[in-house]
Amino acid sequence: MKELIRRLNHQQTCFYVHVDKNVDAKPFVQACSTFSNVAFLAAREKGTWGGIGIVKAALHALDRIIEDGRSGYCILLSGQDLPLKSNEEILNFLSLANGAVFMDSFSLPNERWYGGGCNRIERYKFHFSESTGDYFLLPSFFEKEFYRQVKQNLLRVLVLLKQKQNPLCLFKKRRFPAYLKPFGGSQWWAMTVETAKRLRSFLQAHKDYLLYHRHTLLADEIFFQSVMEHLASTEESFSIRPSLTYARWKNTSAAHPVVLKEEELPELAKQQGKLFARKFEAAPVQQTISNISFSSNKTEG
Structure with missing residues (x-):
């Protein structure tokens, strides 16, 4: 995390850091003590893989950025990201972006995801534990699939x-909100x-x-895409372009x-x-970081 901030540190940038609720934040605060433009979010969420906490953490960051009166772009990054360009190149690129939203987005169902991705939004997701991948999906009691x-x-x-989780939601068929069309894509985005x-x-x-997305598997890959596509189609005030973050995948089924x-x-x-x-490789303490939001003070060109 510190290396990411060091490389992006600039007079026109500031950083809003979310640390997983299950992790001691003191080492992160201490590591960033020399930076005057780093703020740690007071509202902290559990960063359970596939859980809604990751979405909530990003929303907390955006709320704080808005409340602080920032302008320019907000970019969602993880503590294991690194920039590929210089700060000047990044700021110049964003100043010419004309307010575009950068995120990978495709309509659902889509062959890029197992089963078209419909299981993520039509089944209820519950966690056995907070370990990565330790979850299960359940259909409603009123779905034939439950009885198969x-x-x-x-x-x-x-x-x-036994875990004192509430299963009463299973008495209702799960349907994506009718006022939106479902879209999915990579978690990492940038928006003004x-x-x-x-x-x-x-x-x-x-x-x-x-509230609906409390039971969505990997809600961070659906939540923002669906709203942004809706806003772009109804307001026509911005375009949606591919994500600014590169990732290399071994195969389409890799977690x-x-x-x-x-x-x-x-x-x-x-x-x-x-x-x-x-x-990128990171020290063990850095791997516990949940999300970093990076906001530029540069006025959009």
Whole structure:
């Protein structure tokens, strides 16, 4: 994390850092004590893989950025990202972006995701524990699919009760909110503060949307895409362009991207339209970082 901030540190940048609620934040605060433009978010969420906490953490960062009166772009990065371009190149690129939102986005269902991705939004996701991948999906009691594996599913309901998780939602068929079309894509995005304000207004008007995603598998890959596509199609005030973050995947079913090495940076910098890359090797303490939001004070050109 510190290396990412060091490289991006500039008079026109500031950083909003979220540390997983389950982790001691003191080492991170101490590591960034020499930077005057780093703020640690007071509202902290559990960064459970596939959980809603990752979405909430990003929303906390955007709220703080708006409240602080920032302008320019907000870029969601992880503590294992590194920039591929100089700060001057990044700022120049963003000043010419004309307010575009940068995120990978495709309509659902889509063949890029297993089962078209419909299981993520039509089934209820619950976690056995906070370990990566330790979750299960359940259909509603009113879905025929529940009874195709009725013994296994009833055992899972029993687990929920023992863990004091509430399974009452299973008495209702799960449907994506009718006022949006579902879109999915990579978690990492960039949007202007003005667009973040539109997002916040939308969420305030549709409070059920965040609640719905409590049971979405990998909600961070659907939550923002669906709203941004809706706003772009109804307001026509911005375009959606590919993500600025490069990641290399071993295959389409992999849960995590390939770990890159710092010596690969010169080659990675040749990637067209990419300003950042992930993920790179990090010290054990750095691997616990959940999200970093980077905001530029530069007025949009």
